[in-house]
Amino acid sequence: MSETDRPMPVLPVSYREPSFLPLTVATTSGHPALHPSATRADAAAAECWTALLAGCDTAGRSLPGRLRELVDATSTYAGTAWWNGDGAYHRGRIDRARTRIEEAVADRDGADFAEAFVGFDQAVATALVRAHNRTRSPAR
Numbered sequence: 001m002s003e004t005d006r007p008m009p010v011l012p013v014s015y016r017e018p019s020f021l022p023l024t025v026a027t028t029s030g031h032p033a034l035h036p037s038a039t040r041a042d043a044a045a046a047e048c049w050t051a052l053l054a055g056c057d058t059a060g061r062s063l064p065g066r067l068r069e070l071v072d073a074t075s076t077y078a079g080t081a082w083w084n085g086d087g088a089y090h091r092g093r094i095d096r097a098r099t100r101i102e103e104a105v106a107d108r109d110g111a112d113f114a115e116a117f118v119g120f121d122q123a124v125a126t127a128l129v130r131a132h133n134r135t136r137s138p139a140r
Helices: 022-028 035-054 063-078 080-084 088-107 110-136
Strands: none
Touching (some): 035 063, 088 110
16 A cells, blocks of 8 residues: 555544633633633633624624623632732733723734733633632641
């Protein structure tokens, strides 16, 4: 059998929806107060991305509310004292990334939208991990 007669190997194909918050969704897995808002925000981001690519005027209608819902859930999980104290740096990163996402949607800038989501995902996941580690650390 020659090289050209051999069948091509079958490669697995993934038909998953795009994920814009993979770190956050993974971090919130198993947290009933956090995971639903993370998955709703991720789904809204995927819908917005599709609308941006298609040039639809409806791009991003539900996204700002879903992002706020996720930030509110993160704030509640972290606790007011940490969120407004040691977590203020993380809160600022989240707010700046969220603003950048909303500006990208308004500008219909898909590249900036994707980049802004990387920052938002990292900021939210980091804040959740830091808040979690704070609650698990022994008192000093």
